Amino acid sequence: MSLIQYLTRIQFGFGAISLLGDEIRRLGASNPLVITDRGIAEAGILDRVLSCLGASRHVLYDRATRNPSESSLKECLELWTGEECDCAVAAGGGSVLDLSKAVALLASHGGEFADYGVHSDGLRKIGKVAPHIAIPTAAGTGAEIGRACVMTLENGRICVAVDLNMIADCVICDPELTESLPPDMTAATGIDALSHGIEAYLSTSENPPADAIALDCVARAAKWLKPATENGRNKSARWNMMMAALEGGMVLQKSLGGAHAMATPLEENGIHHGAIIAVVLPHVLRFNARAAAGRIRDLEKAAGTESHLFDWVDMLNKELNLPKRLGELGAQGKDIPKLAELAAKSHLSATNPRRAGVDEYRELYAAAL
Amino acid sequence: MSLIQYLTRIQFGFGAISLLGDEIRRLGASNPLVITDRGIAEAGILDRVLSCLGASRHVLYDRATRNPSESSLKECLELWTGEECDCAVAAGGGSVLDLSKAVALLASHGGEFADYGVHSDGLRKIGKVAPHIAIPTAAGTGAEIGRACVMTLENGRICVAVDLNMIADCVICDPELTESLPPDMTAATGIDALSHGIEAYLSTSENPPADAIALDCVARAAKWLKPATENGRNKSARWNMMMAALEGGMVLQKSLGGAHAMATPLEENGIHHGAIIAVVLPHVLRFNARAAAGRIRDLEKAAGTESHLFDWVDMLNKELNLPKRLGELGAQGKDIPKLAELAAKSHLSATNPRRAGVDEYRELYAAAL
Numbered sequence: 001m002s003l004i005q006y007l008t009r010i011q012f013g014f015g016a017i018s019l020l021g022d023e024i025r026r027l028g029a030s031n032p033l034v035i036t037d038r039g040i041a042e043a044g045i046l047d048r049v050l051s052c053l054g055a056s057r058h059v060l061y062d063r064a065t066r067n068p069s070e071s072s073l074k075e076c077l078e079l080w081t082g083e084e085c086d087c088a089v090a091a092g093g094g095s096v097l098d099l100s101k102a103v104a105l106l107a108s109h110g111g112e113f114a115d116y117g118v119h120s121d122g123l124r125k126i127g128k129v130a131p132h133i134a135i136p137t138a139a140g141t142g143a144e145i146g147r148a149c150v151m152t153l154e155n156g157r158i159c160v161a162v163d164l165n166m167i168a169d170c171v172i173c174d175p176e177l178t179e180s181l182p183p184d185m186t187a188a189t190g191i192d193a194l195s196h197g198i199e200a201y202l203s204t205s206e207n208p209p210a211d212a213i214a215l216d217c218v219a220r221a222a223k224w225l226k227p228a229t230e231n232g233r234n235k236s237a238r239w240n241m242m243m244a245a246l247e248g249g250m251v252l253q254k255s256l257g258g259a260h261a262m263a264t265p266l267e268e269n270g271i272h273h274g275a276i277i278a279v280v281l282p283h284v285l286r287f288n289a290r291a292a293a294g295r296i297r298d299l300e301k302a303a304g305t306e307s308h309l310f311d312w313v314d315m316l317n318k319e320l321n322l323p324k325r326l327g328e329l330g331a332q333g334k335d336i337p338k339l340a341e342l343a344a345k346s347h348l349s350a351t352n353p354r355r356a357g358v359d360e361y362r363e364l365y366a367a368a369l
Numbered sequence: 370m371s372l373i374q375y376l377t378r379i380q381f382g383f384g385a386i387s388l389l390g391d392e393i394r395r396l397g398a399s400n401p402l403v404i405t406d407r408g409i410a411e412a413g414i415l416d417r418v419l420s421c422l423g424a425s426r427h428v429l430y431d432r433a434t435r436n437p438s439e440s441s442l443k444e445c446l447e448l449w450t451g452e453e454c455d456c457a458v459a460a461g462g463g464s465v466l467d468l469s470k471a472v473a474l475l476a477s478h479g480g481e482f483a484d485y486g487v488h489s490d491g492l493r494k495i496g497k498v499a500p501h502i503a504i505p506t507a508a509g510t511g512a513e514i515g516r517a518c519v520m521t522l523e524n525g526r527i528c529v530a531v532d533l534n535m536i537a538d539c540v541i542c543d544p545e546l547t548e549s550l551p552p553d554m555t556a557a558t559g560i561d562a563l564s565h566g567i568e569a570y571l572s573t574s575e576n577p578p579a580d581a582i583a584l585d586c587v588a589r590a591a592k593w594l595k596p597a598t599e600n601g602r603n604k605s606a607r608w609n610m611m612m613a614a615l616e617g618g619m620v621l622q623k624s625l626g627g628a629h630a631m632a633t634p635l636e637e638n639g640i641h642h643g644a645i646i647a648v649v650l651p652h653v654l655r656f657n658a659r660a661a662a663g664r665i666r667d668l669e670k671a672a673g674t675e676s677h678l679f680d681w682v683d684m685l686n687k688e689l690n691l692p693k694r695l696g697e698l699g700a701q702g703k704d705i706p707k708l709a710e711l712a713a714k715s716h717l718s719a720t721n722p723r724r725a726g727v728d729e730y731r732e733l734y735a736a737a738l
Contacts, residue, residue: 002575005533005622006375013575164374206371206382208589208612209582209619216581243577250578253374 006250007145007164010171012243014235017135017174020089021054027131027169029087031057033080035100036091037064043180045137049091059083064092067270068099070113070154076103087131090168091177093189094141094273097134101149101166104132113151117159126163134168137177139228139241140189140274142196142249144171158268173246175238187229187320188274190241194221194316195259195277196248198285198299198309202292203255203351210254215302217247222303222316229320258284258356261349262364265342271329278322279329283368284352285310291354326368336365375619376514376533379540381612383604386504386543389458390423396500396538398456400426402449404469405460406433412549414506418460428452433461436639437468439482439523445472457501459537460546462558463510463642466503470518470535473501482520486528495532503537506546508597508610509558509643511565511618513540527637542615544607556598556689557643559610563590563685564628564646565617567654567668567678571661572624572720579623584671586616591672591685598689627653627725630718631733634711640698647691648698652737653721654679660723695737705734 001013011019024032032053040046041062050058061076079085080103088107090100102113108130109116116122134144148162181189197217200210221244228237262284263276289296289310296309305312323329331339340361343349349356356364370382380388393401401422409415410431419427430445448454449472457476459469471482477499478485485491503513517531550558566586569579590613597606631653632645658665658679665678674681692698700708709730712718718725725733 004576004578006578006619207373208585209373209375209616212581212585212616213578216577220577247578247581250375 007253008167008169008171010145010173010246012173012246014174014176014239016172017048017052017177020049020052020133020172021056023133023170023172024053024056024087024089027087029131031059031083031085032087032089033059033061033076033083033085033103034089034091035064035076035096035103036062037096038062040092040096040137045091045177045180048177049135059085064096064099066095067152068095068102068150069152072099073102073106073113073151077106080107087133089133089135091135091137093136093138094143097136097143098149098151100132100134102151102161104129105149105161105166113161114153114159116161118162122161123163126161126165128165132168133170133172135172135174135177136245138181138185138189139178139238139245140192142193142245142252144168144173145246145249147253173242175235175242178238178242179232181232183229183232184321186232187225187322188272188278189245190221190225190228191278191317191320191322192274193241193245193248194218194225195281196252196256197221197244198281199257199259200251200254201299202288202295202353203257204353205255205351207254210251213247214251215298217244217251218299218302219304220244220247225316226319255351256348257352258287258349258364261343261346261352262361264346264348265339266326266331269330271331275323275329276326278317279324279326280364280368282310282314282317283364285313287356287360287364288352288354295353326365331369333369336362336369339365376622377536377538377540379514379542379615381542381615383543383545383608385541386417386421386546389418389421389502389541390425392502392539392541393422393425393456393458396456398500400428400452400454401456401458402428402430402445402452402454402472403458403460404433404445404465404472405431406465407431409461409465409506414460414546414549417546418504428454433465433468435464436521437464437471437519438521441468442471442475442482442520446475449476456499458504459501460504460506462505462507463512466505466512467518467520469501469503471520471530473498474518474530474535482530483522483528485530487531491530492532495530495534497534501537502539502541504541504543504546505614507550507554507558508547508607508614509561511562511614511621513537513542514615514618516622542611544604544611547607547611548601550601552598552601553690555601556594556691557641557647558614559590559594559597560647560686560689560691561643562610562614562617563587563594564650565621565625566590566613567650568626568628569620569623570668571657571664571722572626573722574624574720576623579620582616583620584667586613586620587668587671588673589613589616594685595688624720625717626721627656627718627733630712630715630721631730633715633717634708635695635700638699640700644692644698645695647686648693648695649733649737651679651683651686652733654682656725656729656733657721657723664722695734700738702738705731705738708734
């Protein structure tokens with residue numbers, strides 16, 4: 001096990017979950033609100049987490065929705081107040097972790113989530129939030145180390161709050177918790193981790209420490225994503241994919257690019273982020289090939305391939321049985337104009353190494369459909 | 370210029386110093402205590418820093434000593450209180466930056482520095498310290514991103530306080546400020562930056578993101594330390610050495626090894642840290658050669674050399690006109706038993722890839738004398 005301190009305190013390794021009780025006490029807390037979803041509870045992961053709380057009391061919320069929703073948030077806050085909770089402990093995928101950030105924010109700051117959204121000048125209102133601990137149960141989004149929280153409001157709108165103050169006080173990455181993740185989810189979340197390394201490395205911001213970590217993320221995912229998908233009990237594969245996902249989460253603070261710009265608008269239809277990324281990433285890499293030739297060569301070297309990076313990702317997708325076309329995921333041609341407009345406007349597009357506007361995104365969506 | 374957020378907020382690049390006023394306002398401060406030394410003032414660097422304070426009032430302390438001393442600390446605290454300062458802005462090398470951390474600590478926490486030392490159970494007493502900004506004027510120690518503060522007490526003892534809360538709220542790395550650093554200091558501080566990358570990478574702790582950054586640190590220093598020493602106005606060389614030093618400071622949070630264990634006891638005699646590191650590093654690398662063969666090969670690859678790493682560092686030292694023997698630096702054979710005992714007891718030795726005890730350090734010191 002190791003302790004890593006970049007962005008926040010990270011306990012990493014098989015057995016790291018056993019430190020949960022210590023970490024709660026370290027925050028001066030004794031009555032955590034444990035936030036999770038039914039899937040995590042049914043997979044037995046929740047029991048493992050609860051067994052590591054130590055002597056603490058706790059309150060359980062296990063009804064987190066597939067995408068973080070304001071109604072879940074309100075239920076959590078009611079529990080928090082009614083039961084006098086003093087920290088949040090989230091165990092789950094990106095949605096559960098995001099929900100927990102929102103709970104920590106509103107439990108300490110009051111008000112409505114929309115008050116803190118990026119589009120309502122919410123950033124300057126976010127100070128130190130309530131103590132919270134993030135325990136990822138998949139290796140993918142990097143949300144465990146993330147500063148962003150995406151929330152579906154009761155009015156159906158999606159609202160995003162982003163601030164470094166929202167990063168968890170402690171992240172506990174225990175690869176054991178990912179061992180029961182089925183192959184399709186291992187593949188879809190893993191390709192997301194890989195994409196964070198690739199897109200951050202190619203993005204136009206200047207951040208050499210992030211670049212160094214990104215190459216390590218890509219090298220690890222390239223080596224271990226297939227073994228992890230083929231045999232979920234392969235401990236080395238689970239360890240390395242969890243590390244790749246953490247590193248991907250660390251580096252996406254640098255900035256991302258076109259594949260993530262394309263993915264966000266599609267998620268509003270409830271399609272899985274990782275599956276979308278798998279489909280669009282090769283198209284965006286082909287689009288970027290000339291503009292970022294040198295950096296793409298670095299990535300090919302890190303991935304250990306002599307193919308073009310876009311061909312390599314394409315092949316990897318095939319080997320992982322990931323979807324090949326957005327059509328399979330329910331996307332429709334008639335939506336392309338709207339999607340392209342949203343992608344072109346996205347801040348994620350602004351750091352793509354080749355300028356992409358509405359026309360370019362329209363072509364990219366059409367090619368990926 | 371770029372904004373980098375690992376461990377803390379870092380403004381990096383030529384011209385970054387122009388953001389100083391904004392960063393002070395961002396901390397909600399308006400009356401900084403500017404801490405520096407006579408050398409920085411005489412080199413004109415202080416004027417450049419003061420010109421970027423914006424409309425703020427400020428109070429100046431320009432008498433920082435070569436090693437941070439409790440008497441300087443007390444003078445600073447008197448100014449802080451008397452002039453109602455609300456943040457510290459430190460411009461200088463490692464000593465000035467350490468002094469500033471101590472000012473931020475005591476201005477917010479009260480008491481004596483010794484109360485917070487690692488040997489008096491001081492760590493648990495350190496909470497959020499007063500706002501402070503670190504502006505390095507050399508590329509070496511990495512103290513700008515450091516959590517440790519070394520202080521010579523009035524009773525002559527050396528006391529160390531270490532806590533993540535002591536990391537500066539903002540680091541401003543502007544390579545322009547290092548352009549007037551003379552060749553001998555460029556070389557001695559630069560070899561220290563290189564050594565952080567090397568020793569952190571070889572240390573036995575497990576921290577892949579640190580390892581990735583460490584390799585980048587070594588590659589940069591290997592390429593740019595000679596050009597920076599040969600021509601201080603080489604902007605690419607200054608930029609890259611400042612980045613290597615920052616990266617070295619980031620990764621030494623992982624842990625270090627035998628060369629730093631050997632250097633610390635010698636510094637009590639006032640010898641320059643970088644010069645000692647230059648002399649002892651090749652000896653420690655030769656000592657580690659078998660125990661860490663694989664990792665040393667990674668470092669040789671990063672450095673772009675086909676020689677043994679210890680030979681390469683030895684050669685680099687020669688090309689940089691760095692001292693070859695500890696004797697040149699005033700160390701004496703009769704002190705070796707005492708030095709070896711201190712090195713063997715050091716926590717820095719505990720993570721060296723090959724176990725070294727008193728006997729081994731005695732031989733290493735003798736070989737380096």
